Amino acid sequence: MPDLLLELLSEEIPARMQADAAAHLQKAVTDALVARGCLYEGARAVVTPRRIALSVHGLPAASPDVKEERKGPRVGAPEAAIQGFLKAAGLTSIDQATIQSDPKKGDSYIAVIDKPGRPVPEVIAEIVPEIIRAFPWPKSMRWGAASVSSSSLRWVRPLQSILCTFGPETEDPEVIRFAIDGIIAGDTTRGHRFMAPGDIRVRRMDDYLTSLEKAFVVADPEERKRRILTDARNLCFAQGLELVEDEGLLNEVAGLVEWPVVLMGAFEESFLAIPDEVIRATIRANQKCFVVRDPKTGRLANRFVLTANLEASDGGRAIVAGNERVIRARLSDALYFWQTDQKPLPDFENAAAKPLDQRMAKLRALNVVFHEKLGTQGERVDRIKALARHIAPLVGADPDLAERAAELAKADLMTEVVGEFPEVQGLMGRKYALLQGEHESVAAAIEDHYKPQGPSDRVPTDKVAVAVALADKLDTLVGFWAIDEKPTGSKDPFALRRAALGVIRLVMENGLSMKLVPAAVLSGRAIMADLLQAHAGKVKGTLELARHTGDLNPDGLLSRLTHTSTDAVRALRGTPIVAIPPQDWERHRSADLLSFFHDRLKVLLRDQGQRHDLVDAVLASGEGNDDLLLVVRRVEALAGLLGTEDGKNLLAGTKRAINILRIEEKRDGRAYDGAPDSALVHAKGEPEERALFALLQSASAHARDHVAREDYAGAMKALAELRPAVDAFFDKVTVNAEDAALRENRLKILAELRAATATVADFSKIEG
Amino acid sequence: MSSAHLPPHMRPERSFQGLILALQTFWAEKGCVILQPYDMEVGAGTSHPGTMLRSLGPRPWNAAYVQPSRRPKDGRYGENPNRLQHYYQFQVILKPNPPNLQELYLGSLEAIGLDPKLHDIRFVEDDWENPTLGAWGLGWECWCDGMEVSQFTYFQQVAGIECAPVSGELTYGLERLACYLQNVESIMELNFNGREGAEKVTYREVFLQAEQEYSRYNFEHADTAALFRRFAEAETECRALLGKGESGERHLMVQPAYDQCLKAGHAFNLLDARGVISVTERQSYILRVRELAKACGAAWLKTEAGGAAA
Structure with missing residues (x-):
């Protein structure tokens, strides 16, 4: 073969x-x-x-010979159709076609074309x-x-x-x-x-x-990887060291060489003053070399492992020397950055006492723009501080620490190391914070407030970190909602879906029961104040210019606009959150943002195997939907209920009730809310009707009680107890009774059932 | 070809100017036109009209030149061993790229004393992009013993226009290459003229003072209001010249317009170094320069050198 x-x-x-x-x-x-x-x-x-x-x-x-069948027109079709078929099938006469009979469609032609195999x-x-x-x-x-x-x-x-x-x-x-x-x-x-x-x-x-x-080519990539890894481990072992293994780097390095030659180089011990992560980032990202650990200390050793593509005539001396030169230069830069970052920042020594605070002062002074419509990083940090302070007690964090962590969270953006290696952002902030004597939780929060960055990223657990991480993400989301830059389709340039998913995971994995809407309203007011302030600034600038040129009457429109904006800013900044209830625009915006959270939640729960219709049913029940933890608990409890026989039957009964109500309410043009007439039930009702009526009163009170205590499993259990009575009711009782009063009363009983189940979910949204 | 026949002070591994001369000789022998640096501030050799404009259109073009490159933001007051706000690039542009461009490039490394049997030379993925010129291409960073010594790019698009045919572009970072060849740790230590003793001139003697002065200017004293104005003026004039140069199917004034595009680009680089352009504004300035570059590129195709029919 x-x-x-x-x-x-x-x-x-x-x-x-x-x-x-x-x-x-x-x-x-x-x-x-x-x-x-x-x-x-x-x-x-x-x-x-x-x-x-x-x-x-x-x-x-x-290739094998094949017979190909080509369907033609029916027997007796017009000549043109026959000719077309002959041409397409490569036949010269219709006699070469066979006739196929079909009892339904009648006879038709079929051409069997022999396709001989080809070499x-x-x-x-x-x-x-x-x-x-x-x-x-x-x-x-x-x-x-x-x-x-x-x-x-x-x-x-x-x-x-x-x-x-x-x-x-x-x-x-x-x-x-x-x-x-x-x-x-x-x-x-x-x-x-x-x-x-x-x-x-x-x-x-x-x-x-x-x-x-x-010819010095190892064609198989797995074999190249094996050789590199073995040689690298052996080189390290011979020196009493161990290779810091790195699968991603190994794959990359194996893709850069045809003939791997593994060599070891060294750098000056003094560079070990640089944090291991920075050494590794430097050597890995720029030089695609492995770093080496000293098993005695657990820290990096002053060695690195490089993979050349050549057996050099000098045994690799020039190659090692060259790589050492480059790594020395890279590490000199890194060391310089690391040391510089710990020193006072020229021009900002007087702005703040500590190095990281001085970097923050610089970030503010430079007016580095976060987004052209959302102001500067400095303004953003101020908003995150206020929001973190508000969120802190809700998650059990110390408000002072949360505020302090938020103040320093972005400061490392102005450090040299982060400027060079953006991937250590946050981590460096933490290190510099500890060096200047910040609280452990503050340092942890600086590193972790960016987390989680994706579905598999670690979720912070330190309470201060949780508060700042939530504040950071909410400010982003509320901000982009305020300027109407929401994700559309596949476009999500500001990674807002990731931010929302981050909030959800923070809340769920830390078991935080917390209402999002009040925080979003607070955050939204701070953003509006900044937007207005920027606006007022622009108007003021124009006004001054106009005064200079004598173009404008100082009591004119622009002047009044400035005053209005300034007053509005003062109002938004000066009023405590509780003092003004959410306004219409705030409610609309929060509701829209909340539905975005709900969409992300649905995706997350679906990925975890939860049914989307259950999420919809829970969300449709209304109140308390901005507490995502409770939403999830309700979905879980509902799934638990529907997993039981009672639950399934209750669902069927309730859906039947909801259907009947929908039809009858539409026909009668009225709703059957309101309490059924208890006297009538007792006087003229069937026994099953009386039983359900009585049970509904207690079950729905129980369910409400449980819901109020956030015990959703208990609420579901209370509702499940309705099942036999519901089944019996539908078995024996005719809802559309001829007696109009009786009919109305029975519809009202069904409405009570609908209301009772609605305390946990809208059952009409559940499939099956 | 080896440098052994050269007198010691001319050898590329001993003399900065010797390195430049060796590369020039090598590429001249391969048929390149040896141009001189463009007489304007540019950030890279690519901006020289000899690459930026000449890489557009169907006409063959082979050129090599040194281009002083100004990167105001990279200034370090002469204190960083590897970073300068003014440095030299050696640029080669071959249109269309010959099929053996990699071999030619490796030959040029041998010509400057890098023996590929001794040194680990590698082509590492690097997709090159110059957003202000609307240009991109695929190619590599060329590594010698772990150090990037050149950029090797097959231009796919320049000024937003598909390259037909594709040019091969080689850019050698001369100072870094010279440090390697001369085995010194800092650019300032480079032997510029290859002489020893009293006759020796170092890179420091030639450029340290300039680095210090320009770093002060770039970071502290450049008049930002004037630079904003200059940017706007250059932008306006570029567009005006492009308009006035239109002559039916032909264009008669592309290069003066392109000079204005370069001026706007340099004003932007200075403003950026002064830290007065925010991240988001940055994008819009880059876009504005790119629009100028694209307009110049489109106009170039309507000139004789751009391949327009006579």
């Missing part, structure tokens, strides 16, 4: 794209072969920075160019003289040569000749760029791999 070997040699492929490219090539080629009837025994793809190679073995020499090389020569042209690189490019045409071949980097052979194990294979944009497939490849640049003739995957190995 013959094998196919295909290699696409190009200029260096980005490390991060190699694995997907190899997988795609394998799938695309094998799928296309199978689609043409060419089954195979196995396939294997390998990839290096310069090549993707695929072997498909155990292929047939030719597989021909099939390959047809499919491979198509696959190359349609290759789904994340980013591709054009190059060279051919690129005058916009339809020239696109590849991840210039494609240099194609190797394509086909043949049985025992013989020399044939070269499958095809050309794509002037590159003609052959049976040669090249070895390592520097150590074996000449042409190599290959036959199949096995000699391909061994020939390349001799």
